[in-house]
Amino acid sequence: MDNATTHDLYQRFQRTQRNTENVINTAPLGICITDPKGHFELVNPSYCEFYGYREEELLGKHFTIVVPQAYRPTMSDLHDLFIEGEDNQELRQEWEVRCKNGEVRTIIAEAARIEGDDGQPRKVTFIVDITQRKQLEERLKQANERLDHIAHHDELTGLLNRRAGLQCLEQELRRSSRYGNPLSVAMFDLDNFKAINDTHGHSVGDKILEEVTATVNQALRETDVQIRLGGEEFLVVMPEVNAEHARLAMERIRRIVGQTTFTEQALTVTLSAGVASYVETSTTRLLDHADKAMYQAKQSGRNRVVVASPM
Numbered sequence: 098m099d100n101a102t103t104h105d106l107y108q109r110f111q112r113t114q115r116n117t118e119n120v121i122n123t124a125p126l127g128i129c130i131t132d133p134k135g136h137f138e139l140v141n142p143s144y145c146e147f148y149g150y151r152e153e154e155l156l157g158k159h160f161t162i163v164v165p166q167a168y169r170p171t172m173s174d175l176h177d178l179f180i181e182g183e184d185n186q187e188l189r190q191e192w193e194v195r196c197k198n199g200e201v202r203t204i205i206a207e208a209a210r211i212e213g214d215d216g217q218p219r220k221v222t223f224i225v226d227i228t229q230r231k232q233l234e235e236r237l238k239q240a241n242e243r244l245d246h247i248a249h250h251d252e253l254t255g256l257l258n259r260r261a262g263l264q265c266l267e268q269e270l271r272r273s274s275r276y277g278n279p280l281s282v283a284m285f286d287l288d289n290f291k292a293i294n295d296t297h298g299h300s301v302g303d304k305i306l307e308e309v310t311a312t313v314n315q316a317l318r319e320t321d322v323q324i325r326l327g328g329e330e331f332l333v334v335m336p337e338v339n340a341e342h343a344r345l346a347m348e349r350i351r352r353i354v355g356q357t358t359f360t361e362q363a364l365t366v367t368l369s370a371g372v373a374s375y376v377e378t379s380t381t382r383l384l385d386h387a388d389k390a391m392y393q394a395k396q397s398g399r400n401r402v403v404v405a406s407p408m
């Protein structure tokens with residue numbers, strides 16, 4: 098090879114090397130190369146900027162400097178496995194990382210194994226910051242959960258609303274019918290509630306509804322579900338409970354509510370309830386029976402529990 102050709106080749110090699118360096122230095126994604134032991138051999142400006150370190154603060158350091166403490170042993174093991182493994186590509190994955198200022202951010206990382214000029218493997222990792230996207234996703238998830246909650250719950254009492262409550266009852270009915278288990282419902286309504294509103298105002302009425310339902314919830318079993326059917330009318334679904342036990346439960350609740358004082362004015366309130374137990378898989382019929390029994394409770398003087406006659 099004459100001198101001119103060698104010079105030409107050398108220039109071409111230098112140009113290629115400059116191009117490669119330029120690409121790495123201007124890449125909008127973070128790039129790092131780690132040696133077989135996990136020490137940084139190269140970090141590009143995007144990588145340094147993202148983590149808030151200067152290049153010289155990273156070179157030679159173990160890569161776990163940017164990994165939250167809790168994940169360091171795992172990440173270190175994964176690095177070793179990749180270096181020693183067969184696969185040349187590491188799957189794209191999401192990770193939490195730690196910047197110099199302690200901020201934890203989320204990245205997507207993808208890696209490849211390359212051979213260094215000493216013949217030893219190296220890991221080259223490409224990272225993209227997805228912190229903002231993650232935060233947006235989290236906010237969207239929370240907003241959806243809030244919307245979902247609003248759609249299924251009554252705002253004042255926090256109980257299941259009519260639609261969600263009846264869906265729940267239907268499910269429980271199907272379960273009872275499949276396994277042949279008993280199921281009871283109790284419909285209850287506060288007595289002379291209009292008078293409370295008229296005397297003390299609607300907002301005191303609201304407060305009573307809130308406090309009464311909280312009292313009822315406390316007195317119920319964990320498996321029972323209290324539903325606001327509308328206004329001052331409520332339903333309690335009692336899975337696996339027969340009519341007699343439902344009556345006893347409702348009697349207990351009626352007594353507790355009657356003996357409790359509500360709001361700052363220490364007001365008292367009573368309730369009338371109708372209990373019905375499941376015989377066939379029709380929510381409408383079950384509710385109809387509970388409603389009739391509740392009406393009887395009102396008719397026979399209020400502040401009492403009436404069990405519907407068997408369907």
Ligand SMILES: Nc1nc2c(ncn2[C@@H]2O[C@H](COP(=O)(O)OP(=O)(O)OP(=O)(O)O)[C@@H](O)[C@H]2O)c(=O)[nH]1
Pocket residue numbers: 253286287288289290291292294298299300301302303306327328329395399
């Ligand atoms: N404060 C308040 N009042 C409500 C709410 N929903 C319904 N009400 C009131 O509850 C009262 C129900 O009145 P009525 O249906 O006449 O029944 P009642 O006065 O409780 O009489 P009985 O049920 O026959 O014992 C009405 O005054 C409604 O305005 C609510 O969300 N907040």
